[in-house]
Amino acid sequence: MGEIDIAWCPGCGNFAILNALKQALSELEIKPERLVVVSGIGQAAKAPHYYKCHLFNGLHGRSLPVATAIKATNPELMVIDESGDGCMYGEGGNHFIHAIRRNPDITNLVHNNMVYGLTKGQASPTSLQGFKTLVQREGVFHEVFNPLAIAINLGASFVARAFAGDIAQTKDIIKKAISHKGYALVDILQPCVTYNKLNTYSWFKAKTYYLDPSYDPHDQNEALRRASEVETLPLGIFYLHPRPPFEEKLSVYQESKEPLYRRSPDFKKLSEWIDSKRGI
């Protein structure tokens, strides 16, 4: 990969997430040739430039449709979709909702620092009420976007939250998300040391706690209740709803598992279709 000039600020939460992910990939022994990472635009979306993988760094907010199609056309690939809160929950909100419904077997890592960093500090959908910026001068007054509650409500097959301040646990959660079959959301809380002076490392440390080992992630109502906590922010796997992923349901894989690039059109069957237009 040669010399890498990392574009993040010193102390950025992205470094910890990158570390956790690299460890997870290495412990799961995932070969870079099989791994495709799709990302959008923003500081988080640059992450896959800093580890070995196939990379589709596409448009702001549009990574999920791309990731879905990649997995659908070649199920042999392992697909991670990695981007920030603005990309995934703002610009890509509609795709986020429908990716959950569609349930492709991809891992969706969302670096959530509750602020737009690359465009220099505007509010994000997850910014807390009262958060002041150069644009939101009186403080944010919109309701805060709750990705976990939405995902759980839509029956997402895997929903988790992690905190960049704890690399070991974040790595474990990412490993479980990658190993999970179906759409897996990991919302990763991270500070933005430059533009978010409210949600700092110490703020997150004080606010977060891990779900108890006795917690049952198969209970949708309980998951929703825990995801709706605002005074404290639980971490861990909130919800599991295993079901066959999107690509396994597609009729093209019923008789053959072959990725599409290895297939050619069946001209004989096409000719039968053409001939049927003779009338009888």
Next chain:
Amino acid sequence: MKGEGMKNDLRSRIHEEVSIVLCGEAGQGIQTVEHILTQTLKLSGYHVFSTEEYMSRIRGGCNATLVRVSSKRVAAPVDRIDFLVPFSPGAIRHVQKRISSETILLGEKKNYGNEYQGENAIDIPLSEIASGVGGPIYSNTVAVALLAGLLKVEKEVLDPYLRHHFAGKDETVVHKNLEAARKGYEVTDALLRNGKIQIGLVKHNEVKEEILIDGVEALAMGAIAGGCNFLSFYPMSPSTALAVFLAEHSKELGIIVEQAEDEISAMNMGIGAWYTGARGLASTSGGGFALMVEGLSLAGMIESPIVVHIGQRPGPATGLPTRTEQGELLFALYSGHGEFPRIILTPGTIEDCFYLAQKAFDLADQYQVPVFILTDQYLLESHYNISSLDPTRTPLQKHFVETKQDYRRYQLTETGLSPRGIPNFGEGLVILDSDEHDEEGHITEDLDLRTKMVNKRLKKLDLLIKEVIAPELVGPKEYKTLIIGWGSTYPILKEALETLGREDTALLHFKQVYPLHPYTADYLAKAKKRVTVENNGTGQFGQLLRMQTGFPMDQKILKYNGSPFSVEELEGQLRSVLD
């Protein structure tokens, strides 16, 4: 159009061809009548053409279907109506302007009595006959047989086709339809016996073996022939039928058809599919394409192949959802922020729909550029018989490569084209970035490299020019006036010009409008007068020609009310331009 000259013309034509219009409300089954009638006419040996104009609603309103039956090949609409079958009381008013003193009405008095003042109506109690058979539902089959009988379609053709059409239904339903057909034939026998109607069309044995198809199904087949195996779309008239056909054949022909949450997603999915070596199609109409434009620019930057089908309909905004227009040419040409090359194909015939769709996938894969196919509602939804379609004419070639360890997706080359690798095929990593990127694909702000990458992308236009489909010159090689058209107007222009039979006038038709063929300027230079004929309000192709060749158009014949040109209309307009 109802002058004396026209009448003489009509009398001579009735021996060569017949124009039938079926007119009624949505939901009355007129499409079924059209379908069975055209299929059986074709199976009986006639050339047929049919096209529908309809309103954007599910039931009610008033829709008209034209069926042209001929001894010769036909592929264009006419205004003239020889036989009008009104299925509802509003029918006469709906096609009033097209009814002449020669038009014969066939149908129930309740559907024309109040509106029609002429003397050429033959009252046929379709509902009563149908009720005798088993219910009003059979009146459509009575109508089919009536018209089929008039044109001497053999019972041996109609009966088996009805059995085929109603296969899977209850046996009594099949029998009642056959009975309804028999009754319909009886009515015709009486009409023909008393000499009220005489038709002398010629049948051709070879036509029986031909296929009868519309533009959209041919396009779907052409996409499959071109290796298309992924379609993500959002429903929008008139492009939806393409997805419906491909979904119907999804399993046996191995194509993923996914309804996306919006066109933005559909476009990005299509590009994602190409990334793994699959062949994706984005199919929509102008409004949906407006949402895809961002993704198109992505394809331009990452040099991803993508095939984009725009089934044009009148805009701006929602416009006329079920009507036709050629309004998106310049939109397709300029769509997408930033500069990158592209190809725009504009099929003129149903055969073109197939072969150009097939070619589009090869061009996109080979040159790693977006390839547009611009059709329109009229072309997509018109049917006529053609000899056949041959998918093997162009063998399928896959242009992606197996990568080596040191693979660089955007390796700078002489031609601008870098070998396209796909993930997990070879040892290399395939890295793309919508930001400006280095040869490896990683984000860069090296401004010298930026210049090199822009040059690399733009240089591909030189390669595309070598592949351009030449425009077709119809008529004399030495001409004073050159009529210029593109896309779906081709058969209409051709027929209108043939009727005019001018030795000083030729037609130059384009089935690729961008890049333009290098000889285009020579063709334009030879003409004393250049006339562009387009289904839009601003003469978009004329503008493009002027920009690219410097030659202005002397006159424009434009139509933008949502309907295609008719042969007579174009004949009249061309005549006034030529005199």
